[in-house]
Amino acid sequence: MAPNNKISKIQELVYEIRVGEVMKKDVFTVSPRTHMSVLRVILKENRFSGAPVIDKGELIGIISIEDFIKWLAGREEDCPISEKMTRNVSTLYTDEPLTNAISKFDQHGFGRLIVIDRYSKKLEGILTKGDIVEGLLKKLEIDYDDEESRRLRIQHFFEDISADKTVLLFQYDVIGHDFKRAGECSSRLKATLKRLGLHPQTTRRVAIATYEAEMNLIIYTDGGHIRVRVEPHEILVRVEDSGPGIPDIEKALQPGYSTAPEWVRELGFGAGMGLNNIRKCASKMDLRSTAGKGTRLGIYVSVEDGAGCEAN
């Protein structure tokens, strides 16, 4: 992963990871009726810097070492915790994304936040900034491992083959006008690329482009072939038909231009964006057509381009 990829990955993760995944679950709690003198022992023995105060299963406050010091400094008499605790506790829900926690820490400067369940309001855990960092690091490490093993898998596959050049070829046959089965070829190709261990973003780009091309075969022709050539650095999808051809390629490439019949539009296709989508997903696209003879479309997706960025 390049450094700037890592940053955007963290930005993504703070939205993705929930508070409940990284919080500490074993929380030491105290009762509001415990006396401050007893709290002193608890804090000292366990080296806690604070604890949530729970009454009948419900969170009613938090008592921190600062509250304790204030009580000591005031030389006041012994009293129950409930008299000295902070009542307005800022809480988080287990299902909130980390980004919410980070902005709460930023706003209030708290050392820790209590985590409760959104619906039952019961105490679930406690979260510190350290937990957030730890959670992010763990997730990055896992993602990194995934990425590494993925890279190794496809590399091993190609490395194990002893040849000066290795190329994998897959062919899929598309039946025209069979709208019910539309997308099956792209689906099978996608599953195959996944199994080969290609990067998910590369696979996604190839899948989307192939799907749009497959739809065109089904809508405008009597069928055709999709031939896919996989090399370690590039995937080439060749789509061929001997249908009516495209009389004006430039026009067909214009966003919004479509000759799709009404029934196709009703199914959510035929908005004239297909070829544009293909071009967006591809590192290079090559479209040739002869009216009355057929159409050949070449979609090149370089493995480098595909990894690490959402194509669209």
Place this chain on the structure above:
Amino acid sequence: MILEDIKKILEAEVIVGDELLSRNIKMACGCDLMSDVLSFVKSGSLLLTGLTNPQVVRTAEMADLAAVCFVRGKRPDRETIELAKSKDIPLLMTHLLLFESCGRLHLKGLSGCSENVKQH
């Protein structure tokens, strides 16, 4: 938020994927044009749509979407349901209209596909 939250917010019925309700939903989009979905919807998103044909599930599969919710009380046919099951794509159904569904989710903090996670 997770799919379970979405189900509650939209008062939706789960058609496929009762066991997938803890799935995390990063973003959402409301759209009836599949090419638009393929073009700008990010992976991991929820698709809200008024169309119920199997191509909606195919589109979700190709674009790595996290779930699909049908609006206006439209129920998908058996083929759509079977396809979603085989691809592990949860299907929900709400009686709300598309605009209201999107509005409710947006109010609850779910963002659209052009907001929030900025990439490069």
